[in-house]
Amino acid sequence: MNDHEERESVRRPPSKRIADELRQAIESGELTPGAKLPSERDLAAHYGTARNTAREAVRILTDAGLVIAEHGRGAYVRKPQALIRLGNDRYSPKYRDAGLSPFLLECAKQGKTGRFEVLSIERATPPTEVAGRLDVSEKTKSVLRRENVFWADDDPVQRVTTYIPWAIATGTGLLQEEVPHQYGIHGVLEDRGHVMARIREEINARMPRADEARHLRLPPGVPVIDVLHTSVDQKGKAYEVTRFVMRADMSGLLYDVPVE
Amino acid sequence: MNDHEERESVRRPPSKRIADELRQAIESGELTPGAKLPSERDLAAHYGTARNTAREAVRILTDAGLVIAEHGRGAYVRKPQALIRLGNDRYSPKYRDAGLSPFLLECAKQGKTGRFEVLSIERATPPTEVAGRLDVSEKTKSVLRRENVFWADDDPVQRVTTYIPWAIATGTGLLQEEVPHQYGIHGVLEDRGHVMARIREEINARMPRADEARHLRLPPGVPVIDVLHTSVDQKGKAYEVTRFVMRADMSGLLYDVPVE
DNA sequence: GAGTGGTCTAGACCACCTA
């Protein structure tokens, strides 16, 4: 054990010590999900510290995603959420005739009401990472951009932005809010000769940007999963890119794929 | 605009205002990655606040993963890291004769030296989520557990734990540190009749647990990606489960898969 | 009105790094 660790174990700062004990109480089940933590003033009195020190302890747990503080009410042990899991099969033809989209299906499974909201539909210049993935050979790098938010009950869960080369999207009615095809956007694209043969999904996780935290109403301590999806047709051409930004405490991914 | 938003825009707390300005400076490129932020004392003097208030501003950015504070040195704009991307093709036979593992390949691409470290190899009882995914029909739910850490240069990047039903692992030499097969663990399993036909990967992101933050040496504001991998053989039997816990600022995933 | 978290002040001392 080196000097640093030696000191840590002996002279652990009070805020961390309090945090450790609260964490221990949570992990041991003494404080169950949904339970209320002692108030900051009570913790301070109990441990003989200033309120700020007790507050710091609670904050450590908040930042770790274990606790959620509610202004004027108290701090509570966070309840694990059932995950809405997007699978790679969400683009499978098998869903077509079922009628329900995979997202709505997942919501239904959990007794939640899912819905989509269209934020904007515009002609735009794509961000570089999108332009680099789309086969946009034209000089005018222009795409149709559709922004959506997916809701589960009253929680915004995913922010979804789809980019389609303008040359492909033009004249298809994809500028309308209501997509003019029974099978949605991908039905339209298929009619234009782009049958989805493969998908390529690049996955990352990170803390939300300020605007994402606002839009997804994210409490502290919740990261986002950032998925950059590319649809590739039977000729190997990338004809559509979608970015999913999902709140990680309510969503996950699932890939069930062959080994090639 | 409701009352709350009205107040926010007018009476924004000083700590958030300072954080906003620093964030703005970072996003605009005024403060480039690696640049040093003003010291907390300087910020406080400049904005006419107490040091704690300036400190709170810096902390907001630290928790968002934008800034890293170094004790005794200063706070710095965090540099984006090149991601080590694990692909679904990492189990593909095509890597077999190349000799290098996908992780090491990715490290090499970035001029880094990758290495594996074996933490433990033991017979154990699997956690419930593992037991539920492995086809362990026996009454004695016992598995071989191998724990590894993957390093890139001097950074621990992934914590990897593999579970194999004891009935499959016994007598294979998988209890040794050096796996007795040219193609590694999966070579051994293949000799036992388990050819990997499909993989199933469940993906999540979350803030690290305390022990994970310690083991992966995670700075504040960095989430982990948690992947639960299941290998399925040609008969549809799940014969191996691996959990990857990866630091999200240095790693990502990539799936390039057919639409079935 | 009482209780809670959110923010702030104006100090203080400690631990660490650089020089």
Next chain:
DNA sequence: AGGTGGTCTAGACCACTCC
């Protein structure tokens, strides 16, 4: 030695919730 972040104190007032 001087500058930096890390932690703490003992207050204060505000904003919000609940009764």
